[in-house]
Each structure stands twice: as C-alpha cells, then as structure tokens.
Amino acid sequence: MTQPTLIRRVPGRRPRLLDLFCCQGGAAKGYADAGFDVTGVDKDPQPRYPHRFVQADAIAFVLEHGAEFDFIHGSPPCQHDTACQRIQGREHPDLIAPTRAALETTGRPWVMENVGGAVPKLRGPVMLCGQMFHLANYRAREVLGVPWMNRDGIRECIPPAYAEHIGRAALAQLTATLEVAA
Secondary structure (H helix, E strand, C coil), X not given: CCXXXXXXXXXXXXXXXXXXXXXCCHHHHHHHHHCCEEEEEECCCCCCCCXXXXXXXXXXXXXXXXXXXXXXXXXXXXXXXXXXXXXXXCCCCCCHHHHHHHHHHCCCCEEECCCHHHHHHCCCCCCCCHHHHCCCCCCCHHHHCCCCCCHHHHHHCCXXXXXXXXXXXXXXXXXXXXXXXX
C-alpha cells in the first residue's frame, strides 16, 4: 500500500474502491463486506461480477480514472508466475511492473496481490493463507463464500476473507488520515 492520501469524505457515502483485473469478484465481495463501494474492471465480460463493472483494459482504465477512487486493488494475472503454466509450456504476459507503474501515477493508496512465484517482483509482500481466516485448504463455493461463481471464477478468485481483511486495514488507515487532517 502506498502512503496515506488525504481523502475528503461525504457523510453517508461509502469510500470508492477500484478492483482491477476483477474476474468474477472474489476480492470485490470482501471489499464490499469491509465497507467499500466497489467498481470492477476487466478486459473480458464478467456477467457474474456482483458489483458495478466496466469492461476495459485495467491499466488504461486506472491511468485515466484511478484518481477518482479512494483505494485501488490490483490483481494482475498470475499465470506468468505460476509453475503449472510453465510446466505446460504456456506463455502469459507479465503485467506486474506495468500495473505498479500505473497505480503509482494515481496518487491514491493501493495494494497489489499475486502468487508466491511473483514475490521477487513485489514490494514488501505479505502472504495470506486460508488457515489464517479459518478457511479449508480447498476451493469450493461454500468454503470461499462465492456462491455466484462458476469453476473458472473459483479457480482464479481471491478469497473474499483476504480482501475483507485488507479492506478493513485500508479503511482504518484512511480514517486515521482523515482524523489527522481534520
């Protein structure tokens, strides 16, 4: 997450969160549960996404609209850094550096998530695991709390419990910044 940015709150308005590379909305549910008004962006149509959705290139969208949001979550595709994709000989773009560069231009606080194979490219990474949130170690709709998702969504989603944890920490930081500014 970047340094705190002053954010002016409108009474009764939930802070706005931008969910980049959103897929079917695992992170979105967690952030909404934490108290954010969520907008997701993905290059592919996401008819199962449970919140406001914009079909667009995530990097281009954050460059143009990122400063309009209070907090930004980026989930660049993990396939480039996933061992099973390399074993199968599949090539995928590495979008971590361009996503970070775009996020940094917004002046807004942000977080980026990815898989263990991407750790050398991440800054100050923190690993979350299901057991920290009393989740079973397998992916299923009921376990993850994502009843609207299909198998593809479940395979790629961030468990909502992770995003809710991050969202609550972000809101605490944003609130502390507001109290100092007042």
